Amino acid sequence: MTQQLSLDSSALTVITSLEEAAAAASVCQACSLCKTRQQVVFADGNPNARLMIVGEGPGQREDELGLPFVGRAGQLLDKILASVNIDRQKDTYICNMVKCRPPGNRVPSKDEMEACRSFLEAQIEFVKPKLIVLAGSTAVQGVLQVKDPISRIRGKWFDIANGAKVMPVFHPSYLLRNESREVGSPKWLMWQDIKEIRRALDALDN
Numbered sequence: 001m002t003q004q005l006s007l008d009s010s011a012l013t014v015i016t017s018l019e020e021a022a023a024a025a026s027v028c029q030a031c032s033l034c035k036t037r038q039q040v041v042f043a044d045g046n047p048n049a050r051l052m053i054v055g056e057g058p059g060q061r062e063d064e065l066g067l068p069f070v071g072r073a074g075q076l077l078d079k080i081l082a083s084v085n086i087d088r089q090k091d092t093y094i095c096n097m098v099k100c101r102p103p104g105n106r107v108p109s110k111d112e113m114e115a116c117r118s119f120l121e122a123q124i125e126f127v128k129p130k131l132i133v134l135a136g137s138t139a140v141q142g143v144l145q146v147k148d149p150i151s152r153i154r155g156k157w158f159d160i161a162n163g164a165k166v167m168p169v170f171h172p173s174y175l176l177r178n179e180s181r182e183v184g185s186p187k188w189l190m191w192q193d194i195k196e197i198r199r200a201l202d203a204l205d206n
């Protein structure tokens with residue numbers, strides 16, 4: 001199936017594959033983030049994975065290396081996944097709401113998210129994940145278009161149009177700022193959520 005992708009007001013490109021989406025993103029100038037980025041950070045992991053993880057946007061390390069979630073937050077994410085035997089490279093496809101680093105790691109603006117939306121839509125269209133995990137409120141607002149606090153909706157499954165089940169979770173950066181592992185703490189809640197994600201993955205096999 002083809003995905004209509006509007007890169008900017010002067011160019012309309014028809015995207016027919018993930019590779020074409022990545023190529024279009026690599027030269028995208030649809031918003032001002034293109035002026036300050038070092039690299040476009042499109043995705044990492046397995047394009048055939050049943051689990052997609054969507055974060056906010058690249059940070060400094062991601063911008064340097066051209067890969068999502070490779071800084072401190074990414075290392076924590078890898079550990080969380082590994083704790084339930086989910087291998088980042090084999091079992092997940094990881095990307096962000098926006099593909100270019102917002103300067104100073106600020107939250108991407110609504111316009112920047114809109115300018116980048118077609119790339120995420122193409123990723124969902126062509127990867128066809130069964131489960132999508134939204135890490136943090138920016139991804140929640142971008143994908144589910146709701147403003148509910150993450151603390152209220154994390155750990156719940158939502159349905160989206162393409163048939164995938166979507167779960168908001170705390171962003172790993174937030175977990176890095178909240179060290180406690182006590183019952184009810186963000187880290188403890190993340191542990192409950194990742195176990196539920198593991199259960200849902202296993203249920204796909206049955």
Ligand code: URA
Nearest residue numbers: 055056057058068069
């Ligand atoms: N935070 C994100 O949301 N995405 C990344 O790729 C890195 C940090």
